[in-house]
Every structure is written in C-alpha cells, then in structure tokens.
Amino acid sequence: MTQNALGVEFELRLSENPKSEQERTAVLANPGFGNHFTDHTAVVDYTVDSEGKGGWHDARIEPYGPIAMDPAAAVLHYGQEIFEGLKAYRHADGTVWTFRPEANAARFNRSARRLALPELPPEVFIESLRRLVAVDKAWVPTNEGESLYLRPFMIATEAFLGVRPAHEVSYRVIASPAGNYFGDIKPVSIWLSEKYARAGHGGTGEAKCGGNYAASLAAQLEAEEHGCKQVLFLDPTDDYAVEELGGMNIFFLFTDGTLVTPALNGNILHGVTRDSILQLATDRGLTVQERRITIAEWRQAVADGTLAEVFACGTAAVINPIGELKTAEGSLVTPELPEDSVAMSIREQLLGIQTGKVEDLHGWLTQLA
C-alpha cells in the first residue's frame, strides 16, 4: 500500500452492475435502517509474513458483494471482529460531511488492541470513508435528518482452528442509507436486565466488538417479551451501578440542572455521541458529572421528584428520551417530556452541527465529498 501527500492510494474497481437509478431512488424514498447497501465497499488486507512482520496492503474500492472466506476463518469460530459506526450527512450545498471520524478511528484502534487485531492508521480509516463516499455519493440521502450510515469493520480471515491472533485480517467498509431513525421522537420504555450482564471487569465491554452484541441478544429477547426494544445493563459487582444500553450510552438530568452519565469504568463503550453531549452541555453551563450512578439512586430520584429527564444516545438515533424503566419489581417512570427538554434541545443542536445548519464551534466536521 502506498501513501502519498493526499493520503492512501485506493485502487478503484468499479461495479459492472450498479443498482439502477430507479432502484436507488426507491431505496432513498424509504431507507429505513441497515436494510440496503450501496454499490461499493472499501477493503484493505493485512498479512503477517513468515518473519512475523505484519502489514496492510491492497487498499481498494470494489463492488459490493459476498465475501469469499474459508469455512475455517478465525472470525467464524472465535469472533475476532471489531466494528465502527458513523454517519455521512449531505449539506445544503451538496457537499458530504462526517462527524468526528478521528474519534472513531482512535476507538477502532483501542478495540483492535483489545481483540488482538492489527491497528489501522487513522489516515487510512478516514481515507477509506472518503473513497467509498466519493464513488457512492449518489446514495447519500438528501432529506432532513437522513444520512449515509458508514460501517467500518475488521475480521480475522485466516483459516486456522488453533487459538491465537490471526495472521490474515481484512478491513472493510460498507455503507447504508439511513432514514430518520425513530421518525417522530417519542420517549421509549426500556427493560432492566437483572439476569444478564453485557460486560464484566477486564472483559470486552469498552471494545466495539460483535461478541458484545451477540451476548446482549438474549437480554433483548427478554426485553421484547416485556414490550421494550432496548435493555439497560447494570454492574452487579458494583452495587448495581448503571452501565449502558446494549448499544447506547445513558444520561440523567436532575432538577437542579446537573447532568450525570456513568463514568467510563472499562465496561462502558466510549460513545462519541456521549462525549459530544458532555461538551455541549458544559458549553451551556450545565453542571456535568461523569460518575457512578446506581439503580437505587435512580429509584430515589424518581421518588423525591428530583429526576427531570433520562435519555439514551448513540450515532444511530443521536438522542432518544427514556420515558420509563420497566423492571421485574415495577416501573421507574420519568416525568413527562417538558416543552423545553434539555435532551431534545441538545439533540437539535447536535443534528444541526452534523447537517451544517448550526456552527461547528469544536471543529467536529470532516468533509468526505
């Protein structure tokens, strides 16, 4: 792989049968989330040579399609896999931008270290997004609040059933047009998982890896039985401290204007949205605390009337208010969403920055196309 002043050379292998304009228009009319994919994918391979020296090579854009893989590939057996998720937004002038990709690149490498995968140079990560969006720019939605969801991931492709870090790895990016995630934003009910944990101390909780999600599915099924789409996980070894949802971080606003989110304790994913909310809330003069918050404190705040708002956050949905925590012992109900909801106001500001309508005072945007 060669690098020049502009970044990294990606060989361009264009699809011979891209989707027709009619098909693409039909998808963009109702994108949903994660159902449809663009015509191309970015790929960079990694190989460890006989002297034990590893290197990235063969950076390319190729047609989207199935991956040919040996049935013994390590990812299929031991789950050596990590991923990222970020969005590209089309601005009013037609240019396409993404939000804090360097934070995703850094987190990708932290995840890589935890899963014993090779680190990818951040400039290659960002260039892969730029090259993919350049060829598939027509897939970036134009409607308000819509985006092109970018999914970088890394998999161990080496055919080998012994247990050790794989010597052959593939980095890829796929892209999927995303509609307005929840459409009309309404407070959601979430389920408290008391039977399952998503992470343990020293585990992979703060790595963005597929295994964490596989481990959360049984809890999600339990949530669905109770009419909830999302699950809240606690740390049973730390006085039932609140950790996060299966794929979103959580915030609490108290009536005295204090905004609290669980401190990063090694089990909690370092959300880019979480971090951005902490910054925007500080800018607004809110008292911001990253600290331990237990389920008992939550229950007490509901009883005292000192809890104002609860919300979840992540790239896909940005911010969504939580109306109720359902538990086996009854519900913790959040007060009705106020007209001047802090969660909704920060949501609007964040989306405004992402879509180019609100000034980007923190230098969070990177142009992709």
Ligand SMILES: *Cc1c(COP(=O)(O)O)cnc(C)c1O
């Ligand atoms: C990706 C993810 C989040 C949210 O992170 P963002 O960077 O804000 O999208 C939260 N929790 C988990 C478990 C995640 O995988």
